[in-house]
Amino acid sequence: MAVADDDTDGLGLRDHSLEQALLGSILTTVPDALIVIDMRGRIVSFSPAAQRMFQYAEGDVLGENISMLMPSPDRERHDGYIDHYLTTGERRIIGIGRLTSARRRDGSTFPIELSVGEVETEGRRLFTGFIRDLTERQQAERRVADLQAELAHAGRVTAMGTLAAALAHELNQPLTAIANYMEAGRDLLEGDGPVDRDMLREAMNESAGQALRAGEIIRSLRESIKRGETMRQSEPLRGLLAEGAALAFIGIDSRGIDMDVSVDPAIDRVFVNRVQLQQVVINLVKNAVEAMQDSPVRILRVTAAPATDVPGKVEVIVADSGPGLDPDMSRTLFTPFSTTKARGLGVGLSISQTIVEGHSGRIWAGPSSWGGTAFHFTLDIAED
Incomplete structure (x- = not known):
């Protein structure tokens, strides 16, 4: 019996070693990054793909707060997200996933798809995050x-x-x-x-x-x-805005920008042509980033809420903390080939206006809360 027990123990150890080797091989080759954190947000595991993606060695991040890999404002809010979940049990990301942005070691940000899971082992609660870099896609x-x-x-x-x-x-x-x-x-x-x-x-x-x-x-x-109507269908508004903003950030320096996308819970879906509306978001976000190039404070907010003046409409706002609109320029803002950019053609806002009006909406500009510019446009809410 003792020999059999020894053989069984040895087999168990070999099986465990095989499982560990297999897991290590998977984590080494899988293109998605895997990060494990504890209840305090501290990193306890950082896969090879995560090391390549974020440009950190595992030893540089173990024990550090996961917020170091996030741009503002998520960096400052992350611990509050965990506390809110542990207190209320309300799942905002866990088991749902989201499109958001991450921050590399050099400070640059990039769009990601984040899927978060939860596991309890030996009385310890851990959170696993699988991260896919959306830049190439x-x-x-x-x-x-x-x-x-x-x-x-x-x-x-x-x-x-x-x-x-x-x-x-x-x-x-x-x-x-x-x-x-x-x-x-x-x-x-x-x-x-x-x-x-x-x-x-x-x-x-x-x-x-x-x-x-x-x-x-x-x-x-x-x-x-x-009468040549645009082909439209019901689309999730938050995903549309988040993906459009992420596309706009590709190839531009986004360091130091406090960016957030916020959609009123009362708004779920809108009736739009996805590609065309994302082009509007891309145009407006890129304009905002370029306007804030020399600003000491760089704040960018993309928000959406029910329109207060027209029922059945949602109002989307892209607001920045740049220098604001030139009064002379504001009169010709949506006129084709009207621009203050040295290399610009001056057609982006004109195209955006054409797209929005083709969606039975309107677009206009005004001052933002931070002295910059806020572009507003309206869309039709999709009926259930």
Whole structure:
């Protein structure tokens, strides 16, 4: 029996060693980072993928608070998140997951997908976090979006050419008629004899009638274009805003920016075209970051709440702590090719306005709480 017991113990040890080796192999090769923390938020395990992702060696972070890997404001709030969960049992992240941002050793931030689990072992409660770096995926999505934008641009150029040809064809006749009637009226006025008022009145009436006809042609074409409705569907608003903001941060220096995305719990889903609305968010967030480039305090807030003036609408606000709007520039803010940027084309806000208005919303700008600029736009709330 003693020999059998010894053999069993030895087999158990070998099985345990095999499990440990297998676990180590998995953690070494899996692309997602694994971080384990205790109830106080202290790091107790830091996988090789996490070391590569965050540029820290395991010895640099063990025993440190997990908040060191977070940008503001999550860094300051994290311990409060844990305390809130331990006190109330309310799950805001655990078992749910979220899109957020993380902070590398050099201070740069990057978008991540975070999944958090919970385990109790030997009377000790631990939290496991699997982290996926979304940079490459979003860069690929961005490249696809850019390609789609180029194709759409080519389509718009073709459509504009067709529209121009249609306008030239349709407007040629009334404009020619107007020119002929006006020339006839001028000849009547310049004649030596008395002015034939009836003929002059007729020429003016015909000119006015042809001008109205030209206006009707333009109005008809504009309505025809408007009927080409944007393909929309129900989308989760918080995910849309968070992903749009994360896309905007790719390739720009986000160090020192206090950024947060906040959506009123009363708002769940909106009726939008996801790609187009994320383009609006990208444009506005990038503008905010560029505006705050030289600001001593860099605060960026993306918020959403039910619109107070129009039922069935949500109001989204992208606010910054930059220098604010130039009064002269504010009058032409959404005019195409109007910009103060040395390398800008001045079409981002114009495109954003076109997209928002295509979604039956409106967009406007005003001062933010920190003296910077706040861009507001409205969207339709998706019906259940």
